Amino acid sequence: MVAHVYERLQKGELNPGDKILESLLAPELGLSRAPIREALRQLVGDGLLSDKPQVGNFVASLSPREIIDAYATRGLLEGFAVAEALESFAENDLEDLEDLCLQMERYARRDKQKELIETGSEFHRFLFNKSDNIQLIEFTQRLSNKLHLLFYKHWSSLYTAEEIRDRQQELVAVLRQKNQALVEQALRQHYNETGQKVARFYAESEEGE
Amino acid sequence: MVAHVYERLQKGELNPGDKILESLLAPELGLSRAPIREALRQLVGDGLLSDKPQVGNFVASLSPREIIDAYATRGLLEGFAVAEALESFAENDLEDLEDLCLQMERYARRDKQKELIETGSEFHRFLFNKSDNIQLIEFTQRLSNKLHLLFYKHWSSLYTAEEIRDRQQELVAVLRQKNQALVEQALRQHYNETGQKVARFYAESEEGE
DNA sequence: TTCTCGTCGAATGTCGACATTCGACAATCG
DNA sequence: CGATTGTCGAATGTCGACATTCGACGAGAA
Structure with missing residues (x-):
């Protein structure tokens, strides 16, 4: 299997x-x-x-460039999906998301790597859930699998607990403004930053072999 | 095979x-x-x-909704790819694209369905060629195959020869302005319109069965 | 020594046959 | 007469064996 x-x-x-x-x-x-x-x-x-x-x-072995591109693509897809479904985010949805941010911070502080990653996935799944564009969902799912598996090991060491919380909370704050273009831009940047970081981290860990 | x-x-x-x-x-x-x-x-x-x-x-049998979503996704991907590579479009590239527009018009007038579709594909391939985001290219290629095959039969009857020419030329005109946001928006709208049209056309042809 | 060629092993690609499961038809029961 | 259940056929899922191709190793010549 x-x-x-x-x-x-x-x-x-x-x-x-x-x-x-x-x-x-x-x-x-x-x-x-x-x-x-x-x-x-x-x-x-x-x-x-x-x-x-x-x-x-x-x-699969991705070059730094491919890593960056993959994350950028993910940001593109997720940004669009969330922007399209922006209207359907009610206030209590946003509060749920903020709870997830705090939960992630707690897990990060206690080095609960597995739970942290799972909660992070849940966060983005929650964002995506409102979208009903099957094609978009399928592509994002694939990218998510790919990136998730390839960099599972490193994820928890990329950001500090505070950074994780702040970055996620910033996304929620942007959602609150109900501005589609802003949401797209924010998610693109979010993933671009992570992509850059993963690529750098990955290149360094490859050097040591 | x-x-x-x-x-x-x-x-x-x-x-x-x-x-x-x-x-x-x-x-x-x-x-x-x-x-x-x-x-x-x-x-x-x-x-x-x-x-x-x-x-x-x-x-595969797509619902009208899935057709619309698939085209919207294609517009999203292609818009982003072209916007990112906008700088690398030189004036003679744009002229080549305009030639393709006119060629499409000619084929459309003479009911050369096969050549028309092939030239249309070439047009968009040309747009995409400047991008070097492998992930983006792969997704777009898949979508292209899917849509191309499913609606091959209908493509040539969606627009008149003049509409085809004008629509493509408008894209080239937007490229000339070298404005990323504008390019993204134009390509999204381009594919949204086509998606709507294909979905309508498809729904009607299904009714008759 | 180093490059080339030939041989050999091992893993993939392909095949035909068997096992399993789904869907349709029909017989039976309420 | 309609619904349910049992049976049967056919297509998919799986299997073990064979054929083919790639890559490595080693022998021989320059």
Whole structure:
């Protein structure tokens, strides 16, 4: 199943560039190669793996530029989605979002990496939930999977607890103004900053190998 | 191969909702079911087919709403890509684009459907070529394939020859102004209009069945 | 020593057959 | 007569084996 490979990727047992041997995964999961191949194809479609015909599947390895671009694209999509659904954010929705900000701060302070990331995902899922543009949702979901998995390990070390809280709260504050263009711009910048940071962080950690 | 199914879809031999029997395609192409399944998975990933587990693959059938959303998303992506690369459009690039506009008008007048569509694709490919955001390019390519194939038949009957020329020329005129926000807005509107029109057209042609 | 060529192993791509599951039809019951 | 259930066919999902191709290793020549 694809969930198994997801886990392996999260646990860091598989690093970017590593080759995925279907002939190893198959007996490991007690399945034949056919369903394994299907799962791998799906992961390739999600951008988590890259496929070289007649050679094999490899864990995707993004260049700093690709990382930045991927985050920028995510900001573009999410900014548009939220701006379109801006009207449907009621005051109590915004308060829920602010609660999530504070919760994230608490998790960040206590080094609860897993819970922090999960709450962060929930925050953005909440933002997106109001959108009903299926196409947009699908693309964003894919990007989210991709980025989430590739940088799961680093996420919690990018910002301090205060920065996390402030950055998220700023987004909520922009939502309150009910200005579409502003919301788009804010989310783009939000993701651009994170993209830059991830790319830098990633480049440094690659140097040490 | 996937190209074969593409053709069948273009020729209208396969209509939205139709079931794709892999056990029919396999002998037809002289292959076993394994490579057929891989090709179908790819088409599902591109959004051209939908997959119901344990049931089969079907030609994707979009609701008017999904059509509108897909075009809106395309406008979002292309608008952003072109706006980002706005600086790199030189005057002779713009002139090339204007030539393409006139060529489209000629093809439209002479009912050269195939050439018209191909030139239209070239126009937008040209717009996109300056972008180097791989993630953006990939998403747009997918959307392009999807929309192109599903509405190939109708494209040439949506606008008159003059409308086609004017609409494209207006885009070039906006490019000339070198204003990012304006470009984004223009391309979004461009695709929104087309999306609305395709959705209407499609809904009407569905009624007659 | 270094470059080239040939061989070999291993992993992917493909195949045909089997198992499983879904959907339709029909017989039975209320 | 209508609804429910059981049966049957057919298509998908899965499997193990074979064919093909790529990459590495090693031998030989310059």
